[in-house]
Each structure stands twice: as C-alpha cells, then as structure tokens.
Amino acid sequence: MNAPTHPNHLTPAVKQREVSAECLAELQARFGANCSVAMAVREHHGRDESPFIDVPPPAAVIFAQNTQDVADAVALCAAHGVPVIPYGVGSSLEGHLLAVQGGVSLDVSRMNQVLSVNAEDLTVTVQPGVTRKQLNEEIKSTGLFFPIDPGADASIGGMCATRASGTNAVRYGTMRENVLALEVVTASGEVIRTGTRAKKSSAGYDLTRLFVGSEGTLGVMTEISLRIYPLPEAVSAAVCSFPSLEAAVQTTIAIIQMGVPIARVELIDAASVRAVNAYAKLDLAEAPLLLMEFHGSPAGVEEQAKTVQEIALEHGSVSFEWATTPEERTRLWTARHNAYFAALQSRPGCRAVTTDTCVPISKLAEAMLDSIAEAEASGLPYFLVGHVGDGNFHVGYLIDPNDPKEYETAEALNQRLVHRALTLGGTCTGEHGVGLHKMDFLRTEAGDGAVEMMRTIKRALDPHNIMNPGKIFSL
C-alpha cells in the first residue's frame, strides 16, 4: 500500500486549472451579487473540517438559489473546463471541499426549502441545503422524523454526497437506504431525475445510489426525496458502564447477534467520557460506556431493554441507568454528538487525526482493541467513540499541530488501524467518505479493478473532469 498523502505536505494542487477572466466575467454577469470573489468568502469555502491546509481557495463562490442557477453555473463552467465544487455547510472531514484543481465553489446552502412533506407516504422532498436539524424541526408537527444524524448539523445534500449515517443507522440504515429519489444537475448542466417516491423499484440502473456517496464528483443534487419514520410511541435510553472496552464491545456484539432491534448503541471510552463530562457538565461514570436507545411500543421497549440489560450483566456491566425524560435523553445525545469537540478541548490547541473504519461485527473487538493498545503504547492522547452496533468506530489522535513527529505517529497508528480493519474484511470509511484522505486506502480496499471501474464511470459521466475533481481517486 502506498503512503497516504501527508496533509502537511499536500501539494496545493495536483493540477491547478486556470479560471479565466472571461469565465469569471460570465459568472458575474449571470449571478451578480451571488457570485463572490471576496477573499474571505473564498477562503471560507476553501476549507472544511479536514486536516488539510495550504490549498488555495476557489477562484469564486456562487450562491445558488434554485436548480436553474445550479444548471447554469455548471453549464458555464463546463464550457470553460472549470472545476465545480458543490458546498453545503462545510462540515465534511476528509478534504472533499478543497479546490485542489482550482475552480469555483457552488454553495447550495440557500437552497434550503423543505419542498413537500408526504406524511401519508412517510417521505419528504427537500432542497440540498436543508440541514438535518432544520428538517426535523420542520416536520416535528407531523409526528415523523428523519433519523440520520452525523455529528455535525450537516446539509442533506452533503449527507447524500458522503453516504452519511450516525447513531441511528443500526436500526434505520444510512443515507444509502433512506434516499428514494433525486433531482441532479449533471456535469453538462442537464437536469435529470433518478428514482421515484415508490418504496421499491426494479426500473433500470440504480442511479440514485450511484449519486449517493459520489462526493460531488458526478453532478450536483438539487432535490432529494427521503424516507421518514413515525416517531416511536415509546423511547427509552440507558447508560451502561463496563469494567473494560472489551466487555462493552462483547455486549454490543451479543445484542446485534440476537437480533434485538435496538435503535442506538454507542460506545464511548473512559477518556472521552471524562472530556464529555467536562464539556457538557455531566457526571457520567468515567469508564467505558454504552449509550443505548430503544424505540417501539411501551411493552416492546421494556422487553428490549430487559434483554439488553441481561446481556450487559452477563458481560460484567457495572451499572445500568435510565434516562427516562426527554430532557435527560436530549442532554445525553447532545453530549454524544459533542464528544468530538469535547475531546478537542481536552487538549487545548490540538487537532484530531480521526479514523472511520467499519468491520463485520464479529471482528469488532479485534479491530478495536488491538488499535487501542497501539494508541496507548504511543503515548499520544486519543479518544474513541463508535457506532458499534454497525461495527463502525472512530479513534481520534489528539496531536499538537506544530509537532510533525506527533502527526507522523498519528498517521502511522491510523495506517495500522485501517490496514487491520481491511484485513478483517472491513472498509476504510464507514461514513465520512474518501475525499482526499483515503484515496490510497480505497485502492487497497477495493482493488485496482474496482477503482478503475469507478474512474471509467466518472470519465463517461464527466468527460471534462469538472465535478469536484481529484477526490475519491486521482484523475
């Protein structure tokens, strides 16, 4: 396996393409004030939550208001061979938004309308700039909800682009399972539709799922139809602490293998619990924890919880506490969602090098525990959180950004962790995407043949390579 590109050494552009004065003038003529060349705006759009630095910002930022704007922007850029980088809220983690080949950023955050709520069909259609929290706020009165919850309040468009998931995926699936249909602007600026609101279909190639996870490299999503779910009649949450990470992991494995329809089962290691306690003013036991949630009828929830409690006890659980009120639950899950930021604050001035592997559930203990032993041995501070019900976990190595040695140590740990996951039949990214950071890992995971097939599809659908070029694979 080749070494992954070193973020601190990232060449500002593989092949920075020129955005001609003529192209810029045409964009400004078409978009007026919605085409900005202000450096602050460009710089804001030229970075994301990834560790990459030193990449020049895009030449301009276009704020699209509607599908026609997107189509015109892409068509105009296509005519000039200028890269287009779709931008939602800027929360992606693997360098997806960086203008490594130059070009313009196409900001769809103002396309933030919930277009229709079909409560009877359990579907909703939104514009790509709607965020997950906004969506849930807007459909609250219907008694329905959208379960996918990456850590950030990401845009639905961005979540489609990275095939995002989060804490509820163990029960409700990921964006892969929950996107029904799309309106897409292709690389030539044409508007097409994929899928319908029917729950299933055998009508030709699954273009919807080709776009979900394509990281902006095939087109721009301008409308998204999603599955939504009835709010469960009963919800209960529990916090269960364990004497060891292994006990917590083995409990999770047993829960999944027994087919308990648990809605959430999240692992937090002792260090992260400490960080979360400090950050969110909680007093959770500073031991490896499982945060769990059960959805169903009152009797169903009670039954699930009882089964899980028995499994946990068999694995030596130390305590099992209930969060019964909605307020307590919200506090707990907000704390979980803030674990990343809490961990960052635990070492002031640090940044995190994070991992995102996912393995078959029976391999979870092996994948996780050996990697944690290596992290311990390195002396670097780290945190561990995991959507363990899916076999997906994140280790974050907290490094001093000014100490190249710490970065090297973290990258070496990351390499070994991902390698181990791949050897165990897993994937290099469960939910963050490939972006710039995982291109070499993808090649190891998928093999040259499969990556070449992805490239072939990309070349066919985007012959001038203008859609977010240089991401997922080199091209």
Added chain:
Amino acid sequence: MNAPTHPNHLTPAVKQREVSAECLAELQARFGANCSVAMAVREHHGRDESPFIDVPPPAAVIFAQNTQDVADAVALCAAHGVPVIPYGVGSSLEGHLLAVQGGVSLDVSRMNQVLSVNAEDLTVTVQPGVTRKQLNEEIKSTGLFFPIDPGADASIGGMCATRASGTNAVRYGTMRENVLALEVVTASGEVIRTGTRAKKSSAGYDLTRLFVGSEGTLGVMTEISLRIYPLPEAVSAAVCSFPSLEAAVQTTIAIIQMGVPIARVELIDAASVRAVNAYAKLDLAEAPLLLMEFHGSPAGVEEQAKTVQEIALEHGSVSFEWATTPEERTRLWTARHNAYFAALQSRPGCRAVTTDTCVPISKLAEAMLDSIAEAEASGLPYFLVGHVGDGNFHVGYLIDPNDPKEYETAEALNQRLVHRALTLGGTCTGEHGVGLHKMDFLRTEAGDGAVEMMRTIKRALDPHNIMNPGKIFSL
C-alpha cells in the same frame, strides 16, 4: 409514450449478431462438454417465463463451474464481439434471457455452492446459482434465514440481476438492501470485487448497487455476500377477509402509516382466492383477503397482531383467522406463492399478461381500484395479488394465446395501469425488472436524460455491447 414492443410482433432480433464458427470452436475447445450446441439445450435457454416468442435460441450454452470459467467465457466472447446472456434458473418474467441479438447463454446454475456462512455477522456468501430455497435449507441449522422470496425458486444471481423482492420486503427490504458485496466478471473478462462484509461503507461509488438490478448488462456476478437474519423468536400469521378490495387496501395503508413492523402483508382478490383454493385444496373465504405475518418476541407479535386486528375491524373486516402452527403457515404461504400458477390453471390453456407497478402507499387505492374497474369492464378474466405493504401489486390478465384481440385488450389495460401508476409518482416495475417488455415505460418513468445516463454507463463499462444487449434500453 410509445407503444411497448408487441410480444407477438417482436422481431426475432434487433440486430442478430453472428457467432462465428471460429468462436464456437474456441468455446468448445475451452469448455468441452460444458459447451453445448444441442438444439434442445439452446431452446431451453432461449426462453423464460415472459410472453415473448419467436426469438431464435442462443448459438450455444456454456455451463460455468467457477469464476474462471465465467471470466474465460466472457473474455473469449469479448474477443469475438459475441453477446453473453447470463442464465440462472430461467424464471425471469420480462424477456431478460432471450437472445435478441444472438450470442451465447452463460448458465451459472452449476455454481451453486454456499461458500461461507458467517452466522456471527449475519452474512452469507454464495455462488450465483444457489436458489433461495436451497440457501434457506442450507442455513437452517444456524437459526438464521434469508427473507427475500420472489414467487419462483429463483437463483440468487438472478434475484440480484433483477433487484428482486417478494412478500417479506415490507420488513426486510429488497435485494437492494440485502446485498453487501459482489465478485463480478466485467465485460472484458476481468474479475473485480465490490463492497465488503461491513454493514455500511462510504468508500467510493456504490458499484454493488450499480450491479444489483443491472439485468446482466454490465457483467456477470460470480459471488454474492448477503445479509441474513435471526429467525424470529415468535411468528404468527393471520388471514383477514374484507367486504371489498378497497377496505383491504385502506387497512394496509393504515398499518404502514402507523409504523407497525409487520413482516408480510399480502393482498389476494376474490378470484385469486378461488383459484388458490382449487389449486391448493384450501377453503379460504372467497373474498378479498389480506395474508399477514408478524415477527418478533411473543409479546411483540401479540401486540402487533392486536393493533392490526383493530385497524382491520375499523375498516370492516369480516373475519380474522390465525394460522398458528408452522404447518398451517407453510400451507398458506405456499398457496400465496402458487397464486400465479393457480390463476393460470383457472383458465386452461391461457397465458397471463402481468403487471408490476409500485406506487407511494397513499396512492395505492387509486392506482389499484381504477385499474381493477377497467379490467372488470373489459370482460377479460384477471387476477390480482400484491405486496401491498410496499405499494406493489400485480394484475395478471388471462388471455387466450391464440386470440390476438384478447392480447390487444390486455396490453391496452396494462398501458393504462402503468400510465396511472407513473402519474401517481410510482414505478413501472417494483420487482420484475425492465427486460424487453418495459423499455418504453422506463423512458416515460425516468425521462430521456436518465435513460441516456444509463446508456452512457453501459457504453463505458461494456464498450462492445456484449453483456445481455438489447435489454433495459435499446442499444
């Protein structure tokens, strides 16, 4: 919308390509007795359960024993520009298997090994010729099962190719949700792998789901990793009869909208009940029926059943009877699976022109009842069965194959039914696939832009157009 190709008028080949004597000699040299040119074998492989006739059989049939055989057969055919039509058990319904552009049939039915059962991960890896019943038989001792059940005992490879589903999809999803990873022989004879056994991944384009539903037009699947599920602790089934189709449909809609996790909810109309009774020696009430099944814990199943019984009563259900023993349940579901054959027997010598639309659940009554009224008015015998929990239903018009007028009437009814479903936001095929029969409907449903994108992908991945050419779209 253009008229769909008339089966009785189907030109034997859009462009029958020659299979040269040289190519045949090379195939025979490589495959020996596993390359048959016997007319009976070729004819057997040149038809399926579709209504198409008068298509010349493939020039030869190759029986592949392993991945290398498939790779060699495809590479050899690629070198000669000869079409390759993957063949499982021949149960597809829309003309997928017909050699409309000539070429050879590649029979994978002897690749029928269950390669590995990972009970701890709830996954299994099989060769494409394993049938769904065989798979469930072979994993029975693990306490796990594979839920997808199209009417026929189809091969898993064929089920992948058509994105099949069946009666359990309302709870467990379709092949789209249950295929984790594939080994595929591409159109150039290269072997690639897509996906891993990890439950989720964001690692690049979703090639797995591009192949699922591609109807053999992009490559040949040679290994398939599937999700399997713990056999539910408790199962109960019920038969509920209604005074009208509408009452049965409205009951279904209410069940789904309430979020009841029902495992199966199947509609059978009175005529089909009559046919099934005669065929399977049952004494079901000859009225519109819902056959339902509940999976879960004993208490959970009881609770679901109670809720559903209340909903049914509110909609005027006439009776609600339990099938409590496994034997009774098996008899009931076998009867359901044989509904198609039972209906055929109800009019000796007839054949069925079947439909397969799927609509958003709130539109199900409208889609179904107006079409049934039209069928009644036509005077043609018909049957109706439906995976109504998914909004998917089949009408079969029972026609005299020697009476072109009956065929015309059936096709006209079909046209109106599909048109109506598309207008209501549905799809022209819920689970059977496009094949030859639905190409025009697909264009109406997806639009020229999306179909052209499918064609572009096909051209890029199969530049010589040898993989099952002439299916899904004209090319």
